[in-house]
Amino acid sequence: MTTRQDCLALDARDELAPLRALFDLPDGVIYLDGNSLGALPRATAARVQQVATAEWGRDLIKSWNTAGWIDLPQRIGNKIASLLGAGPDELIVADSTSVNLFKALSAALDLAQRDTPGRKRIVSERFNFPTDLYIAESLARQRGFELVLAEADEIPALIDDRLAVLMLTHVNYRSGRMHRMEETNLAVHGAGALVVWDLAHSAGAVPVNLKGSGPRAGAADFAVGCGYKYLNGGPGAPAFVWVHPTITARMDAEQLWQPLSGWLGHAAPFQFTPDYHPAAGIGRFICGTPPVLSLAALECGVDTMLAAEAHGGQPALRRKSIALSELFIALVEARCTGHGLTLQTPRDAAQRGSQASFARADGGYPIMQALIARGVIGDFRAPDILRFGFTPLYTRFIDVWDAVEHLVQVLQTGEWRQARFNQRAAVT
Structure with a gap:
């Protein structure tokens, strides 16, 4: 021993x-x-202090431009994307994991209703993290879908022509069991359905390749995750959302909205128009004003992950x-x-x-x-x-x-x- x-x-x-x-x-x-x-x-305490005293305290509202506050959700999003096998400008930092899951799952259900209107089933793991199940239950009630919960070993049998969306947490919060992402994506896409991943216990902890190693069929469709666990972003750190670029391109072409169409997800938020026009790509998945102090802390945490690149x-x-x-x-x-x-x-x-x-x-x-x-x-x-x-x-x-x-x-x-x-x- x-x-x-x-x-x-x-x-x-x-x-x-x-x-x-x-x-x-x-x-x-x-x-x-x-x-x-x-x-x-x-690095976090000094960085947050700098943002508070210099960027906010001294430069005030000018810092949205001079300190680049407005770019933080995408700048940090690109750093996280590099850890998850995603490309630049495909992932955005915003809101909480629960809110982002609501946005992603809603968009997935919209697509499913357009492409396979007869399918009314959302499938998830019985011991998935409760917030995921609560969000799915709420959306199932609102949309007239059925939420089916199963043990992890029973999931493959439920990937069939009744499935609209499979929603899984990549690493289970209780047991630590990790699903085979690419294999699952291939099975779900082979059945004509969509998959939403929660990476709360994966991002920064285990290798993740959202785009898969081969054709589009092996890639994920949607993914969300939090910033305060293995990304070391601090208590209540902002979360992130990723959508495969073929899906955001389709949303652009078909003018599909995500359900929380907030002002900063507008194509031109500072034109202050009364009607909503979604931003292109992942930008439409941002909602409200970014929490700058929290984002500054999160960037320090993500940078600790990036520092590992020099050590293997x-x-x-x-x-x-x-x-x-x-x-x-x-x-x-x-x-x-x-x-x-x-x-x-x-x-x-x-x-x-x-x-x-x-x-x-x-x-x-x-x-x-x-x-x-x-x-x-x-x-x-x-x-x-x-x-x-x-x-x-x-x-x-x-x-x-x-x-x-x-x-x-x-x-x-x-x-x-x-x-x-x-x-x-x-x-x-």
Whole structure:
């Protein structure tokens, strides 16, 4: 079994190790929750301060032009696009993941109603992230569609001539299971339907190629994602939306709108015309005024991802992600036997995102609270999931070893049974 000394040796050889210095990580904390909120990049505080005091405080409204505020959604969007196999001016940063999903799924349903009007079925995974299911349920009610939920293994059988839109999260937030994107796109397009992807637990964590490796049939149609997880954009960071350029070209030609036709998605917003004319391409998917302070923070986070290109890039990030999660799983299963922990994450690394989840029918929440009190920060997902995320930009192999050591002690001593760890907080 791997020893603590082995982990220190792995860290010494880690090609990504220099990137940890890009983050302001608290002493004495092992942070395994970057899949919920990425750590603070060192550059962020100074950049936000600059925007607040100089660009806003001194230059005031002039900064929309002089500091390029108006271009931030597309500028940052192009940076994120480069991480996801998308091209320039195909992805825009705007709003929240939920709002962008509403826009993307609405547009997909519009296209489906035009092309296959007899199809009234939206399919998704039963344990997809709740906001995705709530948005889909709302749109199904409004549009007269049927929302069908299934286990991940049942999805292929539902890709048939009744399907209008398949909506999936690429990496499941609970289990960490990762869908095969290109294979799924080919199946959905072969059935004459459309696919919408949520990349909340993928962007910045696992390699993503939205356009596929071959013909258009293997590419995605729509994708959304958030900026505050592996992209390290800060709490509540703006999200993004991507639409395949053949679809935006069709929307241009057929004058198809997305449902939230806000003023900045207008073709000429500063002409202030009373009627709406959508901007060309992805520009129509922006809605309201960009949140400049939040965008400044997000750009710093995205830049930490781009910095990895000088250290092996996405392949190196993926190799380390797999190594970290495999080490964690092996150590937990070797050292925590007899304590009721059951692996929920796929053992096959090709089917796994950058996390490991264990279920415990009794005591999952207080166990996580006891770990957090010790400085090992993961999170709990109801009803029984202890979830640990591995961000290869700053997570070390020694962090994995020490985290499991704390878990062993929490379980063996039974300290999780203390009353203070059993009091539910508002956020778990």
